[in-house]
Ligand SMILES: Nc1ncnc2c1ncn2[C@@H]1O[C@H](COP(=O)(O)OP(=O)(O)O)[C@@H](O)[C@H]1O
């Protein structure tokens with residue numbers, strides 16, 4: 028079933044990494060929201076290529092269109108103009124090989140199912156497991172996010188950080204190639220957030236994922252990603268595309284104190300804050 032060959036999208040001007048095959052392409056994409064009273068063009072003229080296996084963070088000031096772009100890329104919203112392609116194929120709805128994790132973990136898990144039940148639900152329609160069956164896979168993904176001990180508990184018995192780990196395990200259980208996350212760690216306390224970041228980095232490395240991670244937190248973007256894409260404050264495409272490439276594996280203390288981390292953090296803060304100041 029595996030579609031191993033990701034055809035290189037025609038018209039791609041550059042390869043982001045110089046080697047990875049392009050998995051996700053946004054080609055001159057625009058989105059206009061039409062409400063009864065007015066139209067809001069949240070994004071226009073946005074083009075972006077993301078290579079297989081990349082960890083890309085999307086940042087920018089509030090209202091610049093980060094969530095809109097993530098919904099377009101994940102097929103949850105149709106673009107008003109332009110095209111999104113996954114492995115060369117134009118999408119028309121959420122692609123099979125993608126899953127999303129959002130900020131509001133309290134609404135994402137099914138409260139009447141245990142943690143294991145929620146994870147099992149994630150793989151339900153994705154594929155038929157081989158020998159060992161569902162139980163082994165559920166145990167694998169719970170272990171991957173450090174929730175092996177909480178399999179039989181209910182979501183409401185868990186802290187916010189643990190619920191979000193369960194949501195990640197459920198998304199991963201479908202074995203997606205692409206994982207889209209929108210401010211997924213913004214609703215938890217600082218220590219849980221650091222733990223979630225490391226859980227995600229571990230899962231990304233283990234599962235060979237491609238991650239597109241929206242955050243308003245520049246430090247989080249630099250800590251997690253290899254590439255930080257800054258959106259224009261008024262929705263006019265990509266303002267900057269910064270390849271950070273800090274060494275891996277990363278550590279909450281070692282990475283965040285390193286001169287490269289501080290350099291990129293400063294550079295990106297300038298880009299986002301300057302964007303905020305330039306009103307014209
Ligand atoms: N459903 C919607 N209807 C109308 N306007 C919307 C809708 N969703 C977002 N917008 C507008 O689109 C712009 C971008 O929003 P959003 O993508 O949520 O930005 P961000 O995630 O960067 O804060 C904002 O001006 C916002 O008000």
Ligand SMILES: [Mg+2]
Nearest residue numbers: 093094095210
């Ligand atoms: Mg948003």
